[in-house]
Amino acid sequence: MSGGGIRPATSFTSAARETLKNRTLRANLGFATRTICAKRERVVDEIEDWQATRSAGAALKDHALANLEENLLLLEKQVEAAGGTVHWAATAQEAVEIVAKIARSHRISEVVKVKSITSDEIELNDSLKKQGIEAIETDLAELICQLADDSPSHILVPAIHKNREEIRQLFATKLGVEIESSEPHRLAEVARLHLREKFLTAKMAVSGANFAVASTGSIGIVESEGNGRMCLTLPDILVTIMGIEKVLPEWSDVATLMRLLPRSSTAERMNPYTSVWTGVTPGDGPQEFHLILLDNGRTNVLDDPVGRQTLRCIRCSACLNVCPVYQRVGGHAYGSVYPGPIGAILTPQLLAMADENANTLPFASSMCGACYEACPVKINIPEVLAYLRGKTHKQPVELAAFQVAYWVMSDSRRFSAALRGKRIGASVASMFGLVKGWTDSREMPEVPAESFRDWWRKRDR
Amino acid sequence: MKIQLFITCLNDALFPRTGVATTEILERLGHTVEFDPRQTCCGQMHLNSGYTDEALKLAESWLDVFEGAECIVSPSGSCVANVREMFAHMGEWTQTPGLVERAQAMDGKLFELSEFLLKFGGVEELQPYFPHRVTYHPTCHGARALGLSDSPEKLLRLVEGLEFIELDQKWQCCGFGGTFSVKNADTSTAMLEDKCATIWDSEAEYCVAIDNSCLMHIGGGLKKQGKAPKVIHLAEVLASRRPE
Structure with a gap:
């Protein structure tokens, strides 16, 4: 498996043909997605004005995107005023180079990571490794993928394609620990002991961002395991890589977003850990903070009046879980760190509809509309799929x-x-x-x- | 009411019995049914396959044929959804003057058959009779794009002799998806296998739906696997009568 990125190595059709042969994968995925979907339905049904909240979520993201330049410039100003440094990266390579440069300037050879799909998009781990810097994943599922030399197959549940027994064997081999049972708490304990040492010794952390608030220059991360909180508070240096579409003008926008995100992603009313930081606080937490604002094709997506709704995405992964195609082929068939219905429209657009393999992704859908129904920010994925199909080259x-x-x-x-x-x-x-x-x-x-x-x-x- | 039939190209070519049943139902309910032979295809196949220019021209021809009608009824959720949803989208994408307005003018005039029957009622008067075990697959465009959910089941419950069996995992797509079924045949087949298995497990004799496209795929799958259940369009069930 590749170390991430967004360039599929082959067409969706042939990648899916391979993954469909794996009956264990299909069983693991079917079980996991059915469980998440049932839970999600329950917590969504609790909200009486769910449809209105979805519309509000779509509207606030559209508004934020319509004023993107203004929001980003204000964010930059406020982060710097609070003692942080802002970097602008037009491409994946530029972003990776900025991270490496920061690490090198402090003679750092090991960094801890908060789960970040944006860092996977730019293939950060592999690129740092080539420069002698090891990036250690601290999210349990990301750690599983890293130890297995496998790539994530789901935005939120990267190791959804693996079952407990596979994980027990992996930990036993790679971490050299005897594990008598594959009970989740036992597997988590093994990972915890392994990671605790890393948290306490690492000098630098790398994170993504779920949102940034321009008015105060604050960055937010939502997570379940507490590993993110460790990374965000213990090391001396914190580097955050954020796609430019994540910026919101105001805190009131975050309030709406937080009604939508945990329910749609982990099917929880509220996620266990929400961390927010603003620049640097003397004597408390990281004393050096860098924010990398990543474009990597996003400006082109924004330029398209139909395709731009894709940038509303808050990476909840509800569309993956409900998708009958994803449920059967799994994330790896999409050949990109963005799988499922959202990946089918985001990946080819980030590559400017110029990548032949990525252009097969809009066809990876029966147009059943389950994704649109589930999307908390009302991205009309079937519409965008049909639109993007029209932009692909046809065989004679x-x-x-x-x-x-x-x-x-x-x-x-x-x-x-x-x-x-x-x-x-x-x-x-x-x-x-x-x-x-x-x-x-x-x-x-x-x-x-x-x-x-x-x-x-x-x-x- | 004077009703113009939007038969759809697929029904016209391969499933005329559905068209005949639709005509019978509407006439027995006292409506005047007309069929304009200038109609061909609404362009869904071209649109979903990425041939937007051709789809746009077919959409405009469709509007030329149907614009004058006071009421249009069609035995296909998918094709109605294409007109209702995608015509306007295509108008926006291509900035084609007037297309969005022309498409929107169809609102309240164009109905999928079960939608029409539930709105205007009268199905009891038809005294439909179908003495079989039946399950219902809510096809995606009808259920989601048209927002019909599983409401056509209500019509099946009015049929005398019919034993209704709820389909497990009914909201799961059957895997047809037009050209998806041939372009991504392996994925489509994996979805089809699961749908066929739930139909088989239901022990129904017939699987009913409001789209012959999905039924052609499901029925073809059941037949290939040598499984007994047959597929039938809702219109044909509702048009069935007790033998004299």
Whole structure:
């Protein structure tokens, strides 16, 4: 498995063909997503004005994005006023270089990490390793993936594709600990003991951000395990990498967001740990704070009037859990740190619709709409999928089939003629283009003796 | 009421019985049914496959044919959703003058069949009779895009002799998705297998839905796997009568 990033190594179709063969993966995923979805439904149903809250969430993100430049400049000003340093990174490479430079300037060879998908997007761990700096994941599931030399397969539950027994064996081998049972508390204890030492010795931490508030220059992280709190408070130096779309103008926006995020992601009313910090506080916590504002394709997404709603995403992962495609193929099939329905629209757009493999992702959907229904900020994922499909290059054979179909459909006389008598079979074949893909798992429908319009014409007479 | 049938290209070509049943139901309820043979396809297939220009032209032709009708009824949730949702979206994407307004003018005039029957009532008067064990699959575009949820089940409960069985995991997509079913055939098949298994486990003799596209996929899967349950469109169940 690759160390992350957003460039799929192959098309979705062939990646999915491989992952579908893994029956254990499908069983693990099916069980996990069904459990999360049922819990999520319960906590969402508790909120009477859920639909109105979703609309408010969509509106506040749209507003924040419409004034992005202004918000970012205010954020920069306020972070610096509070003793932090702000860096602007146009690309993944630039962001990685900034992190490495900070580490090198302090002669640091080991950093602890708060779970951050943005850091995975820029392939931070692998890049730092090449420069002799080891990045240690401290989120339990991220640690599992790191020890297994595997990549995360879910935004929120990176090791969702693994079961307890697989994890027990992994810890036993990689951490050299004898573990008698695969009970969750026992596995967590092993990880805790391993990580505690790292927290106490690390001089530098790297985090992502769930939000930033421009008016006060504050950054926020929501998490479940407390490892983030450790990273954010114990080391001397803290570096936060944040996608530019995460900035909000005001604290009142955070209030709305926090009604939506924990319920949609971990299916909790409130997550266990919410950490907020503003620059540097003398004598308390990190004494050096760097905020890296990452673009890496986001400005291009913002420029597209249809695609820009993608940037509302608050990374809750509700769309992954409800997606019938994700539930079966798993995160790795998407070839990007952003899997599932949101990944299918975000990944190709971050790559400016110019990556051939990423451009197969918008087709990785049956358009069932479960993602749109679940999205707490009302991203119309099926709409964006259909829109992005229109921006992809078509294979010549398929193109020809659709041109023929259009030629028939665009004229009712041609269409009527195609439906008459035996010609019906040919018209069906042209509609379903690649019939082999169909007949491998499905019988073709029986062709009727006459079309509806022929029946109607006879009846009319 | 004077009703213009939006039969849909798929029903016209492959499932004329659904069209005949729809005509019968509406006529027996006292409506005047018309069929404009200028209609072809609403463009959903082209749109969902990424051929936006062609889809846009087909959408405009569709509006040319149906704009004058006072009421339009269609036995397909998916095609109605395409007109209701996607025509306006395409208008916005392409900035095509007037398309958004023309699409919005269809609101309150265009109905999916079960939606029409639930809104205007009268199904009891048809005295439908279908003495079989039946389960219902709420197809995604009908349930979600049109917001029908599982309301068509209410119509099935009015059918004499019909034993209704709730389908387990019914909100799960069957995996059809138009060209998705051939472009990503492996994924589509994995979804289909699970849907077929729940239908089989329900011990129903028939799986009913409001979309023949999804039923063609589900029925084709059941048949390929040699499983007994058959698929049938809701219109054909509602048009069934006790033998004289």
